[in-house]
Amino acid sequence: MQQSNAAAALYDGPLHNTGPPSDTGDAVMARWLQSAGLQHLASPLASTGIDQRLLPNLLMQGYGAQSAEEKQRLFKLMRNLNFNGESGSETYTPTAQTSGGAGAQDGFYSPEFRSDFGAGLLDLHAMDDTELLSEHVIDEPFEPSPFITGGPRAFDSDFNLLSSKPQRGQTDVDTSVQLPITEKENNTKETNVAKIKVVVRKRPLNKKEISRKEDDIVTVYDNAYLAVHEPKLKVDLTAYVEKHEFCFDAVLDEHVTNDEVYRVTVEPIIPTIFQRTKATCFAYGQTGSGKTFTMQPLPLRAAEDLVRYLHQPVYRNQRFKLWLSYFEIYGGKLFDLLSDRKKLCMREDGRQQVCIVGLQEFEVSDVQIVKEYIERGNAARSTGSTGANEESSRSHAILQLAVKKHTEVKESKRNTDGNESRSGKVVGKISFIDLAGSERGADTTDNDRQTRSCVRSG
Template identity: 45%
Template sequence: MDRIKVSQYVDIRRSDGRIHGARIHVVKPEQRSVTVEWTENGVSHGKDISFDELLRVNPQLGFAASDETGEQTADHPMPVRNHDEDIAGCWKWPKKFGSSTIPKSLTISASPLGHRRAMLPRPKHVSVECVGDIRYFREYRSQIDFHPIQKSDLSEEHQICVCVRKRPLNAEEQLKDIDVVTVLNHKQVVVHQPQTKVDLTKHLVNSEFVFDYAFDEAASNELVYRFTAQPLVKTIFEKGIATCFAYGQTGSGKTHTMGGNFTGRSQNVADGIYAMTAKDVFQTLHERRGTTAVDLTVSCSYFEIYGSKLFDLLNKKVQLKIMEDGRNHLQIIGLTEVPVSNEQEVIKLLQRGNRIRAAGQTSTNVQSSRSHAIFQFILRTKYLHGKFSLIDLAGNEKGADTLSMNKQMHMESAEINRSLLVLKECIRNFGTENYLPFRASKLTLALRDSFIGNNAKTCMIAMISPGMSCCEQTLNTLRYAERYQVRELVVPSLNEHCLTCFDPP
């Protein structure tokens, strides 16, 4: 019984048979039970569990639940933290298992941002070796003082803001997968990769990433909006071009973040970044009326890029053409712009467009977005005053992720990956004198304004899945996002008047 302590991580069995982790909140020796707590979908839960049940699920605790003396019955005790080791994070295993003869891995840096990372607080015991199962992930997290981002925190000014959002494990993943992503604080994310050395001993490699903001699984859409799209609203009232896009693998939560919560296949668009942006646009518009002589009107457009073609989601999916005029200004020929005067009208446009947006099925998402969807708020006087593009990118796919083997599905995935690769190249070369391949993809051509001019601001929300089965894709997403922020910005322009001469309506 001495092995049971408050704040200790243990496994518990739910009434539906699921086994997941929880933290001991209260130990009750007289009742021979404990009270445990855990968080699920952002809500805290708790229950009482007897010592007998605790032992059945956690035999490594090594006490006899029916024996008042607490005599140990387990063959092998749980690995004990050795606080006297010179190298932090080393686990001591029973002699029966032996120890690895392979030299310890060098510290792995997943990012060139070493100077920024060195300034952040390090978690205790960052390198954890000899990982056998989920209990060691929880032990790692029990050593960390978490400082998640709060709504009361101040947002910072960025020309390019790069954020990461971790979604929670879904119901299916909770039965068979392990959460291998830890959000340490409002900037730092760690991905734990279980690996096996050549002598079959297990160890954990921790890859650290630093971003402008990091959101854990408990963060709401409102909190994410507070630090991503909301600071960009004022940009379009200052004759700027603002862009916010969600990037990540299929099923990582992009459409949920941009468009709102799902109940089954029904989406509540009022809870997404689209609708929240609409609310702030009209609020700012009303505040500025009477204080400025500029009479602004608001209109919206909604189109998708499916394959190499553009379709108008507000006009029966009519095919569009994207062209440049003689002044190098981007023009989407035939795109519908609908005047709007309040948030509810915007929500109706979103619902109207979402009904006909292209979707398909993959092995990771039963209703995967197969197109890049771009919703725009356009401010005009007589001429264009400002534009805010909110983009839900199609999920990047691996070849093994396509459930259907038909030709159409393969063509879709190939085109999605190609367009995201071109976007990656534009990001890689942004801020340099290298050529930016805008015309290699309709997506990057449509986003060209986001990369050009001093009055262009962009926010990228990298969406990641926390499961071990998605570890490789999660790392790819985080590395992709890092390339967006590592360069000192030397903003290119097509010509000195490119974004100061606005097109007439």
């Protein structure tokens, strides 16, 4: 009955009216709910009045909606209500995009309906679907980067890249001749980049898990959904499996190569690095889930592409150069992985910019040099062993590739005192972060008790 009251409050005409509900208000309320396909919620509740000030609380209690989908629809409707009863200033925009479909013409969007609720009070057109996970979210385009002028795009285009992309071998040759990248192509790629993208990669069962005959509990569907099959026991000890479904921007199954991971995640970002973008790519997951396996090849692949872009006349003529740095955070302290683990300080400057004082940056003009630096840094990383991973990363490692524009050219290829790197202005930067793993209690062995504390404080 409480829920009924809430629906009646929704229905109570102009929301600041705390008087008894009217027949006109009933009809308006019914049409409003009908516009979201929820007319069945209106009928039993229509004649129950309630103080509109109680509305938000009652809404949170469900007000008659039964299924999660119904609740989401109602919540969306409510998001555009002005609880203070003030009229918005937005103009009325009729649209065909309604949640409920039928009834949009003469119901929720009709001028009659609108005048009942006040201009701009209810505007489904202005709703942001991305905040509530629903079946429809997956079809929503990504929000474009604020640095990017083009329109949004759907996730599928990333996978199209898999087929449309030139073969990998081509990147080793002089691509300024064989694989010219025009400004137009750059711009096309830029429009394909999301601001935030969450990609899940499924790790195959490892030898230990196979030998223990453990079940594969994750199923990937259509590169976008996954289901976790959780084994459970009833109170009477009957075994059953609970299925949990999740959807992400992309889900990569256990057969996907590191190459494909790169193409789906980092490759679309590369052109934007030349357009004043700072990007970050990081892996998150428990120990042994495959973070390092996934992250380690990415910087090298990114460097290949960045160098390829730098060879284009448009960037070469502007004296764009690539710089690399690599440090780790271990036990709350920073160490330069390319300078004998020299201890570094993190400071904030007057503009609230975080600076890593003393971090060495190296100019890298070809991929072989990048590879050497990465291997050197990886070898200097702090590792330990956990119950789930013999060679577990015990620190957060941050590898940065920065494109800088230089005003003057110096002879030396590698920077040793930082002077040259300081003279260049950062055009864009991409950071790769390999986070230290976290363990469940079950994954913790005596070996890693000491290193675990480093992870927690790192």
